[in-house]
Amino acid sequence: MTNIKKLSRRDFMAAAGGRIISIGLPGVFIKLMDADNQALAGDLRPDGRPRIPPGQHAVESIRNMGGDAGVGRGPEWRLEIQGEVQKPMTLTFPDLMAIDQVVQTCDVHCVTGWTLLDSRWQGIRMQAIMDLVKVKETAGFVIFEAPSGYTSNIPLSEAKKDNVLLAHGFAGQDLPQEHGAPLRDLVPDRYFYKSVKWLQRITFTAVDEPGFYESMGYSNSADPWKEERYDE
Secondary structure (H helix, E strand, C coil): CCCCCCCCHHHHHHHCCCCEEECCCCCEEEECCHHHHHHHCCCECCCCCECCCCCCEEEEEEEECCCCCCCCCCCCCCEEEEECECCCEEECHHHHHCCCCEEEEEEEECCCCEEEEEEEEEEEEHHHHHHHHCECCCCCEEEEECHHHCEEEEEHHHHCCCCCEEEEEECCEECCHHHCCCCEEECCCCCHHHCCCCCCEEEEECCCCCCHHHHCCECCCCCHHHCCCECC
16 A cells, blocks of 8 residues: 655645645645734634634645546446445436535645635535435444545544535536546545545445545544544
């Protein structure tokens, strides 16, 4: 398995000395100036937590997240939903577009230290998918899978939140390839490696199954407000 370098917050902040940042993990960003970050430091979410979690630095935009799995919106694309469900199914892209659509503005937080405020996404709530396949009471976790067996995992309780989406749009346009087109999951209240790009399979399980990054030492819970970046 590929050796993944853990980019610490200190590494990111060192790279963030200029407005344009290029870091070891895929990504080129335009950061907010320090004065702007300080002005935002006191902003709170409706739940009382700070909008910028501890150790994060806000970026103005993401110029390029990098990556290309060679997956498109063509008629051959499918999303498989399986595991602890009463109605396992395989959905085409038109099937997804026939489900109730939502547009959501939210903040997202990367384990490397950047936070993108007010990012705008379009997609389907995970709850709508769970209602469709009728998740069994035995399910406790959700596994998201991309090509080549890349996975990440969240508890079912997290997947039920209204802000957890299957996203196919970003910033008012179709989701770009480098952002995970045609579909990615979006889990705003966890570090961004929980939001799997190029999604092709969702599995509901009774037992937790740590994913790619989690198996390599990144936090399984990944709570930005607790700075759960890496397992000790």
